[in-house]
Amino acid sequence: DAKTTQPNSMESNEEEPVHLPCNHSTISGTDYIHWYRQLPSQGPEYVIHGLTSNVNNRMASLAIAEDRKSSTLILHRATLRDAAVYYCILRANLLIQGAQKLVFGQGTRLTINP
Amino acid sequence: DAGITQSPRHKVTETGTPVTLRCHQTENHRYMYWYRQDPGHGLRLIHYSYGVKDTDKGEVSDGYSVSRSKTEDFLLTLESATSSQTSVYFCAISETGQSYEQYFGPGTRLTVT
Numbered sequence: 001d002a003k004t005t006q007p008n009s010m011e012s013n014e015e016e017p018v019h020l021p022c023n024h025s026t027i028s029g030t031d032y033i034h035w036y037r038q039l040p041s042q043g044p045e046y047v048i049h050g051l052t053s054n055v056n057n058r059m060a061s062l063a064i065a066e067d068r069k070s071s072t073l074i075l076h077r078a079t080l081r082d083a084a085v086y087y088c089i090l091r092a093n094l095l096i097q098g099a100q101k102l103v104f105g106q107g108t109r110l111t112i113n114p
Numbered sequence: 115d116a117g118i119t120q121s122p123r124h125k126v127t128e129t130g131t132p133v134t135l136r137c138h139q140t141e142n143h144r145y146m147y148w149y150r151q152d153p154g155h156g157l158r159l160i161h162y163s164y165g166v167k168d169t170d171k172g173e174v175s176d177g178y179s180v181s182r183s184k185t186e187d188f189l190l191t192l193e194s195a196t197s198s199q200t201s202v203y204f205c206a207i208s209e210t211g212q213s214y215e216q217y218f219g220p221g222t223r224l225t226v227t
Binding site: 041042043044045046087097098099100101102103104105106107 | 145147149154156157158159162163164165168170172204206208210215216217218219220221
């Protein structure tokens with residue numbers, strides 16, 4: 001499985017933008033880049049995904065480098081509820097009949113200061 | 115929110131006893147997964163299912179078995195619990211192989227003493 005590297009922790013202030021980086025230098029051409037987050041005492045939650053182009057949704061934006069070896073999750077205006085562990089994951093088709101494996105690393109623990 | 119429940123939510127058991135964890139979904143999704151989460155390891159896939167009675171092993175399947183007799187239920191069994199299986203267990207579902215999202219349940223915290 002291709003690996004991702006993220007900072008262990010980051011800190012930001014409420015209502016400011018947050019840029020969460022992820023390096024994935026061994027990404028293959030068919031790997032999708034996914035971001036999930038895990039709030040305290042909850043299961044992971046899908047945030048966004050992309051393949052080559054930048055993506056936006058109601059939760060965040062995903063900026064993907066042209067060579068696809070890195071990506072950045074952007075929270076445009078952080079709130080206290082965005083405090084969580086953010087996981088950058090390369091989704092590869094792995095399993096029988098199309099089931100897919102998500103390989104979670106350690107993620108980045110994001111702290112939001114009021 | 116996707117309709118996924120896990121039971122029990124917390125369990126303490128003794129070494130050597132069998133334990134069964136249940137994942138129940140109301141979404142009629144085809145794929146179901148069991149992960150465990152431990153400090154320093156992130157989430158790791160234990161077993162998964164791609165249909166009723168169709169299951170296969172993930173990366174940390176030793177000591178675990180699963181069953182799926184109907185679409186909505188995916189059971190994880192620890193045949194003889196060990197202290198190394200103390201963990202938080204998450205169930206996830208996805209609709210199709212090309213689904214962009216896996217939806218996770220709230221987790222079961224299992225302690226083996």
